[in-house]
Amino acid sequence: MFKKVVFGTVAFASLLNAAGYKVPEQSSDAVSLLSSNIATSFGADAAYYNPANMMFLPENRHYFEANLAWFHINSVKFNSNNSKSYKSNKFDSLASTMHSVSPEYYENFRFGMSLAVPAGVGISWDDPDTAFTAKRFKLKVVELNPSVAYRVSDNFAVATGLRVAYTKGMLANELYGLGDRALHGDGVDFGYNLALTYKPTPNWSLAATYRSKIDLDIKGNSKINVKKLGINYNGKVEVNIPLPAQLALATSYKIQDTTLMFSYERTYWSKFTGYDFEYPGRNPIQNKLAEGFFQLAFDNKVIRDYRDTNTYRFGVAHDATDRLRLMAGFVYDQKAAKNKQSVSLELPDTTSLAYSLGLNYKINDNLELSLGGLYQDRKKNDSSIKMAKLDNGMPMPFNQDGEISKAAIWIINSGIKYKF
Template sequence: MKKIIALSVITSGLLTAAGYKIPEQSLNSMALGAAYVAHTTGADTNYYNPAAMSFMVDKQYVEGGVTLAHLPSNEYTLMDPYSGESEEENIWIPNAHYVANAIGNFRWGVSLTAPGGLTKRWNTPFQKLYAEEFTLKIVELNPSASYKVTDNFSIGGGVRIIYSEGVVNSDGADAGAPLKREMEGDTIEFGYNLAMLYKPTNDINLAITYRSNVDLKESGQANLYFGGVGKQYDADVTVPLPAALNIAISKTWNNTFTLEAVYERTYWSKYKTLDFNYGSPIANPILDGAFNAPIDKEWKDTNTFRFGATVVLDKITLMMGLAIDETPVPDKTIGFELPDSDATIFSMGFRYQQTDALSWGAAFLYDGKDARALAPGIAENMVLSNGGGFTGGGAYLTTVGVAYEF
């Protein structure tokens, strides 16, 4: 299995949020469009708000699920021969969560998630020059613990253990540029998460969570070719998996109907440049200029507004969500590896209580990307500087999951 190196890969993205992170990592969070911070109910509480574990019934919780992410093609339209269309992608994303019994006022849990990544492939000439294939996988192991400070206030936190691997290929032959690159690498990095939950009344929850920035230093090999002649280099590049702050409030009526609102601030401004480093000098000046010069990114911090509703009807729980998501990518530094834009997200799902201990369900999420027009002379990318625009893209995600309590 190839392990990639390219920060460009990380740069390439996000399945269901702007940038390249994936916030929906369980059945409930998918159904609610990640408006799932203040009012969490299952084993995935460990991931979304570990402080809330303190208020769960004293038993063990385990759940798992799998998501099929369908990524429609992106279309870039300008004039022949510059127009192009990316490949459609289908990606499986698993998740698993566990919360243990309470130990006095302490409680612990662990989650295994895939908080970012995707595959973007272009077979059209001028897009292959930059992004023939960008594939990124990120897996996070997140053990956390909570402490009940008072009967209505708790705190929590944990360690983020992140492994990522990927692949990045580009080929300019069809566009008349005899340049080609093949890169691979991987890394293990660490971060942390913090959380608090305050219950001013039995039916209102106030929550704050924070996930730290993690710099992913992808290290491996890069094969660079000019005119069919290539050389292998040790290489590394660093990109941020950005910090995120969530502030949430939920209100429940008659233990039946819950509304939650979440404000999320993602600190993408950490991503200023994409700079590859090589173990030895690149002798060919054309290859050096194409693959060694730092690339401006200048991403901006973004706001996301999420709203979720949960209705409990006997054995069936119905959920739906809406989110408004900003892109961090400015027109100046947009590229074919991540032709991102603002998005509106709609989601829905259900959970069926099969027995007192066993439940299962399904959820669906649609991430609709806005069309993005580019004025000539703005983008630094050679092709995109001509203007044109992107349409399509986005994502359709379908999740199935099962939970057990004992």
């Protein structure tokens, strides 16, 4: 269930991206190139970003890579219109990903497998005003993505894959010392992906990829306690949230030792309209005041008004020597929230710009090492935050207008690549 929140709220995108909760960087090359490597792939991460590119990898061998990334989210500040400011805690996390590509066991076919973390975030607010909405919030999504590619001709390939997403999350709220809520849940859900690559010339590539929407059905347990009103719930909780579909159109062109890359990405966030917690088997509280408070604070649907977003990714890779490849990238990512009411403490959605640098070094014909880093500049954003104020000794929800200040995210990724 928490997952639901996870996706709805965390969409903080995950930490890594401005709109929603997506985390696009799943390899060292992707960090270095800000995921512009759709039309051209340099290794096993083709299995995730564009499995059709597996047919254009230069050697008919096994490709494998493993990556370890460190994520750092600076504090997020909310400056309310009543002159009071709030600040979240900093967040640090490690995540690992793996990708592999098979040789052509069958003529014109290759198989791929990716283990990725497409969404994940952690954010916490300690002030009692903000703890009412988001004292603690953690989310992690792990995706297993097997794929198969087929060579239609020497310059055209297609691919498809299965997305198996496992999500685990937790959410905690505090009611000014009068009560609290804790949610824990997980779920496994499925989707698919499609890809194609066409090479009009040996140096020019055109590509398109599509990731389907995944309906996240999350189930878990919730504990809600408000002693003053006699609220004491310990039972099941469920929620459904869409992980939106995504379309990418990309091109790349190699000029001597330099490859230029561009990708346009459309994410269909408009399918996300909010999240609604369901408590199966819960009996209404006989005390009308207590039941009304439960509905208002814990059970009413959280409305989010999102739009489809555009992301523009630019990358450049330069072969400095036969062993060393240098890379850089730039991204502009639109925010998904259409209004300030859809920007929240657990989901501080905003427009962002990101910049990256990286390198890949070939030790020998079988082994390569890579290192990449990115910096994301998250813009300030008007918001209307759900908080609470004491009314006759009870915390009552209200909306506080203000501004989410600028923030920053850092990612550093190291990888090892092996062919055999």
